[in-house]
Structures are given as structure tokens and as C-alpha cells.
Amino acid sequence: MNATTRKILAAPSLSARFVPVWRRNLLVWRKLAFASLLGNIADPLLYMLALGYGLGTFIGNVGGMPYIAFIGTGMVCQSAMFTASFEGMYSAFSRMHVQRTWEGIINAPIALDDVVLAEWIWAASKAVLSTAAILLVIIVLGYGHTWLAPWVLPVGFLVGLVFGALGLVMNALAPGYDFFTFFFTLVLTPMLLLSGVYFPVEQMPPWLARIADVLPLKHAIDLARPLLTGTVPRDAALHVAVLIAYACAAYHVALVLTRRRLLK
Amino acid sequence: MTAMDGEARAHAPLAADAEGARPHRDGAGRSAPRDAATILSVRGLVKRYGTQAVVRDLSFEIRRGECFGLLGPNGAGKTTTLRCCLGLVDPDGGAITMVGEPVPQAAREARIRVGVVPQQDNLDPDFTVTENLRVYGHYFGIDRATLDARIPGLLEFAGLAGKARASLRTLSGGMKRRLTLARALINDPELLILDEPTTGLDPQARHLIWDGLRQLLSQGKTILLTTHFMDEAERLATRLAVIDRGALIASDTPRALIDAHVEPEVVEVYGDEARAWAGAHAGDLALRVEVSGETAFCYARDPRPLLDDLATRSGVRYQHRPANLEDLFIKLTGRELRD
Numbered sequence: 244m245n246a247t248t249r250k251i252l253a254a255p256s257l258s259a260r261f262v263p264v265w266r267r268n269l270l271v272w273r274k275l276a277f278a279s280l281l282g283n284i285a286d287p288l289l290y291m292l293a294l295g296y297g298l299g300t301f302i303g304n305v306g307g308m309p310y311i312a313f314i315g316t317g318m319v320c321q322s323a324m325f326t327a328s329f330e331g332m333y334s335a336f337s338r339m340h341v342q343r344t345w346e347g348i349i350n351a352p353i354a355l356d357d358v359v360l361a362e363w364i365w366a367a368s369k370a371v372l373s374t375a376a377i378l379l380v381i382i383v384l385g386y387g388h389t390w391l392a393p394w395v396l397p398v399g400f401l402v403g404l405v406f407g408a409l410g411l412v413m414n415a416l417a418p419g420y421d422f423f424t425f426f427f428t429l430v431l432t433p434m435l436l437l438s439g440v441y442f443p444v445e446q447m448p449p450w451l452a453r454i455a456d457v458l459p460l461k462h463a464i465d466l467a468r469p470l471l472t473g474t475v476p477r478d479a480a481l482h483v484a485v486l487i488a489y490a491c492a493a494y495h496v497a498l499v500l501t502r503r504r505l506l507k
Numbered sequence: 508m509t510a511m512d513g514e515a516r517a518h519a520p521l522a523a524d525a526e527g528a529r530p531h532r533d534g535a536g537r538s539a540p541r542d543a544a545t546i547l548s549v550r551g552l553v554k555r556y557g558t559q560a561v562v563r564d565l566s567f568e569i570r571r572g573e574c575f576g577l578l579g580p581n582g583a584g585k586t587t588t589l590r591c592c593l594g595l596v597d598p599d600g601g602a603i604t605m606v607g608e609p610v611p612q613a614a615r616e617a618r619i620r621v622g623v624v625p626q627q628d629n630l631d632p633d634f635t636v637t638e639n640l641r642v643y644g645h646y647f648g649i650d651r652a653t654l655d656a657r658i659p660g661l662l663e664f665a666g667l668a669g670k671a672r673a674s675l676r677t678l679s680g681g682m683k684r685r686l687t688l689a690r691a692l693i694n695d696p697e698l699l700i701l702d703e704p705t706t707g708l709d710p711q712a713r714h715l716i717w718d719g720l721r722q723l724l725s726q727g728k729t730i731l732l733t734t735h736f737m738d739e740a741e742r743l744a745t746r747l748a749v750i751d752r753g754a755l756i757a758s759d760t761p762r763a764l765i766d767a768h769v770e771p772e773v774v775e776v777y778g779d780e781a782r783a784w785a786g787a788h789a790g791d792l793a794l795r796v797e798v799s800g801e802t803a804f805c806y807a808r809d810p811r812p813l814l815d816d817l818a819t820r821s822g823v824r825y826q827h828r829p830a831n832l833e834d835l836f837i838k839l840t841g842r843e844l845r846d
Binding site for chain 1: 556593595596597615616618619623625627628629630631632633634638642643645646647648694
């Protein structure tokens with residue numbers, strides 16, 4: 244293994260230098276905040292109302308709660324997942340490849356590791372914003388009135404770290420925007436359907452439920468759903484550990500692939 | 508548009524500026540360069556991609572206060588050399604010292620005192636002109652107050668004083684280029700690296716950039732410039748290096764290079780009969796003849812026999828001029844196309 248390969252595979256450097264890059268993204272977001280927040284609120288709100296009240300009338304209670312509450316708590320995690328994935332893929336790709344923003348930044352005394360770290364934390368930050376928006380919707384609809392509810396915000400951050408990092412893996416490999424469709428079709432959609440967003444995992448055949456057990460979104464929902472209904476999650480430490488493990492592993496892969504792409 | 512000359516000097520971009528944000532301004536005592544007059548030293552640089560060497564044993568030195576031109580055809584290794592100097596790619600061999608810091612080991616420390624104008628614009632399209640400068644300044648760890656004091660002078664310098672709050676989308680190509688140059692000065696750099704700064708600009712816009720660069724040189728800044736425009740190199744560079752296929756071919760002042768490699772007088776002959784004339788007569792009248800397309804380039808020490816002969820011919824037109832950098836460049840790198 245030569246020096247360049249060693250450098251590309253090296254452990255991530257974590258430095259506070261990521262802050263000005265993170266702030267840059269925040270500044271851009273602030274300019275479009277209204278539209279962004281509107282999307283964060285309106286989309287899940289429509290789903291919750293349509294599925295919760297529409298479908299919910301036929302279904303009644305699911306998992307011991309009204310269907311709209313059930314789906315709302317799943318929606319929190321789904322939204323964090325989509326927001327972070329989108330940021331790690333489309334937005335990061337615009338900044339890396341289309342606008343060459345990253346190139347400008349690494350000509351300043353900021354390393355590529357700092358830029359990727361900033362994008363990662365930023366994707367997770369946006370996941371928290373969307374988690375907060377949906378939490379608000381749930382509370383307005385009359386659910387989630389519990390002192391445990393705010394704890395879904397850190398859960399949203401963890402979900403953001405997992406899917407932001409996975410998005411950045413895709414970003415590092417992408418020849419163009421079309422490439423990201425694979426991730427939606429092959430990863431996010433199955434994840435969504437298997438992790439218990441729309442129906443309890445227990446409904447599925449055991450072998451399928453076992454697959455769900457290794458999916459990060461399932462662990463996030465196992466944390467978020469009890470928190471929003473006022474109970475402390477069982478095996479919370481395990482779920483948090485799984486999410487952190489996914490996040491760190493995916494981030495390292497993303498970083499290695501990004502270094503390989505840009506530092507040759 | 509005369510924004511960059513005359514009165515603008517009074518508002519020299521950073522002259523009035525405090526010492527505040529020059530964290531490593533004076534390297535003396537810390538990691539003092541061997542030779543304080545040398546701001547960039549490249550020794551035996553080698554860079555390979557796979558089995559192909561794109562930079563081969565390249566060495567050059569840039570002294571403080573000069574404008575050094577790195578010339579070469581497309582694919583000669585100019586941009587790769589710059590990326591190595593900035594520490595963005597690791598060389599496979601050789602040693603680089605920039606502003607007294609070893610690169611790539613202390614590349615970040617070095618970049619604190621260097622400004623870069625990239626080949627392709629990478630300004631932030633979502634920000635205004637001022638926001639572009641301010642956000643970039645934050646990457647250097649410069650505080651808001653220092654930036655607010657510094658930005659008006661930079662906008663004046665770039666001829667963008669009236670555009671402080673303008674959206675990027677309203678700027679012309681030339682304005683964006685000047686903003687990129689201003690952005691590269693946000694940290695008051697000792698060394699300015701420009702990668703083909705005027706490619707794609709119209710003549711007026713190019714002259715504005717050149718005026719700005721000359722103004723910076725007169726303030727004592729050092730410039731490293733890559734270009735494949737010979738007029739640009741001739742106007743700006745005090746010394747230059749010609750590289751081709753990753754290797755150094757020649758390095759000196761423009762005048763000395765021309766004197767050393769090219770005959771002093773050139774007669775360009777063109778027109779329907781030019782090729783036939785060149786085949787039949789030029790060899791006897793000129794020291795060297797090169798035919799490219801419909802034009803014959805005749806190089807000579809004494810052009811009179813050539814001119815006397817041409818005066819009697821019909822079907823050809825000609826132009827007599829002193830040898831320039833373009834002649835040197837073509838002589839050293841050949842006429843065939845590079846992609």
C-alpha cells in the first residue's frame with residue numbers, strides 16, 4: 244500500500260474547521276427557508292391526513308393507537324430519512340460537481356475531510372429541522388402531548404447521520420443526478436415498507452421481520468414511536484448503538500470514496 | 508470602465524487594512540524558508556496517474572514580487588502542478604516549499620497565505636457579491652469586522668463597488684472573473700495563483716484583469732500564472748517556464764528565451780501562392796521556414812532578402828514583425844494540436 248492509498252483510507256479527521264462550511268449551507272438554506280419548511284410540513288401533513296383519516300377509518304387502532312398517530316410517528320423517521328438522503332445526494336452533488344463549491348473551499352485552508360464532515364452534519368441538521376416540523380404537526384393534530392416527545396429530535400439527528408452518510412456514499416460515486424434513483428428504488432423504498440412506517444413489522448412473515456431487524460430505519464422507529472406516545476423505548480441503548488454504527492461506517496466509506504474521487 | 512486604474516490605487520485593496528487577520532503573516536522564526544526571497548520552490552516534482560507520468564522531474568523557483576508564468580499546451584501538466592503546490596494531490600516524488608511551508612505536509616498552513624483563482628468559476632450562485640467575499644473570508648478564519656472593513660476596498664479594486672448587494676446571476680462573465688480575483692485576495696495573500704485567469708473573456712474584460720494584476724504586482728504581491736495565451740504571458744510575466752508533457756523545456760525571462768531560441772525577425776507569408784512560394788524560394792532566403800495551413804512562417808536574422816523577393820511576387824501577402832513568445836512556444840512545443 245503506497246502513501247496515497249493510505250491517505251485515502253485513513254480515519255476521518257474531525258475538526259471544528261467544518262463550522263464555516265456548515266454555516267455556508269445554513270446561510271443558503273435561510274434564503275429559501277420558507278419554501279423548504281413548507282415542504283417539510285405540507286408533505287407529511289397531507290399523508291397523515293389522507294392516510295390517517297381516510298385509511299384510518301377502516302383500520303381503527305394499530306399497535307394500540309389511532310392509525311393517524313401510528314403513521315405520524317413513522318412519518319417523523321421517514322421524513323428525517325428522506326431529508327438527509329436528499330441533502331447528501333442532490334444538494335451535495337450540486338455543491339461538489341455542478342457548482343464546484345467544494346473546489347473553491349479546499350483552495351482555502353480547509354481540508355476535504357472538513358468539507359465532507361460539514362455536509363454530513365448539515366444533512367443531519369436538516370433532518371432535525373424536518374423532524375421538528377412534523378413533531379409540530381403531530382402536536383397540532385392532538386397527539387404527542389408528552390414530555391418525552393422532544394427526544395425524537397436527537398433521534399431525527401441520528402437518522403440524519405445514517406442517511407446523510409449513505410447519501411454521501413452515493414454522491415461520491417455518482418456520474419450525474421440520475422444515479423440517485425437507484426438509491427431511492429433499491430434502498431429507501433424497501434426500507435420504508437419494511438421498517439414499520441405504515442404498518443407494524445409484526446404483520447410480516449417472520450423471515451421478513453428478521454430482515455427488518457437489521458434495517459436502521461426500523462431501529463429509529465422503535466425509538467420514536469414510544470417517545471411520541473409517552474413511554475420510554477425498550478432496548479433504547481441497542482437502537483442508538485445500531486444507528487451510530489451505521490452512521491459511522493457509512494461516513495467512513497463516504498469519506499474514502501470522496502477522497503478517491505477528488506484528491507487524485 | 509476604468510475602475511481598475513487611476514484613482515483606484517488610492518483604495519489599494521488591502522493597503523489600508525490592519526494587521527488583524529494575517530495570522531501567519533511573517534514566517535520568520537517559525538519555519539523560516541531557506542531562502543526568504545523564494546516564495547515557491549518546486550524541486551524534482553513527479554506525478555503519475557497509473558503508469559502515465561503527467562509531471563516529470565519538474566523544478567522551478569518563484570521569487571517574491573515577480574510574476575511567474577507557467578506556459579504549456581493543453582495537457583502539459585500545468586493544473587496538476589498547481590494542485591500539487593496547493594497540497595490537493597500528493598506528488599509521487601520531489602519537494603515543494605510554498606510561503607516557507609513544506610507541502611503537502613503543511614499545505615493548510617501554506618494556503619492561509621495564498622490566494623487562488625481557479626480555471627473555472629466556482630462562486631456561490633445563491634449569494635450576493637458581498638456574501639461571496641464574506642463567506643469565503645470565514646473559511647480563512649477571518650472575523651466579521653475585519654472582513655467588513657476589507658470588502659469595500661476589494662469591490663473597488665474589482666470594479667464592482669456598485670454591485671455589493673447584487674445577485675450573482677446579474678453579473679457578466681468578466682464581472683464574475685473579477686469577483687473571483689477579489690475573492691482570492693480576501694486573506695491578503697502573499698502569493699496569488701491564477702489558473703488561466705482570462706480564458707473565455709472578451710478583450711475588454713481581459714485588459715481589466717491584466718490592469719488589476721499589474722496593480723497587485725506594483726503593491727509587491729507575487730503571482731504564479733498559468734496560461735496558454737502568449738500575449739498574456741508577454742504582458743505580465745517577468746519570468747516564465749515552458750512545460751510540455753509534464754517536463755520543463757525552458758525557463759528564463761521572456762526576452763532571454765526568445766533571444767536564445769528564436770531568430771529575431773519573422774515574416775509571415777500567406778495567400779493562395781504562399782505554399783508554392785515557400786516550397787520554391789523560402790529555404791534560400793530564411794534561416795528556418797515552417798508552413799502551417801496556408802501560412803509560411805519565415806525566420807531570419809536579416810529579413811531584407813525575404814522582403815525584397817516578396818515585393819516582386821503577386822498572389823502572396825506578408826507581414827514582417829519581431830519574434831515573439833508565440834514563435835518561441837510553437838518552436839518548443841510544436842504545431843500539432845493537443846487535446
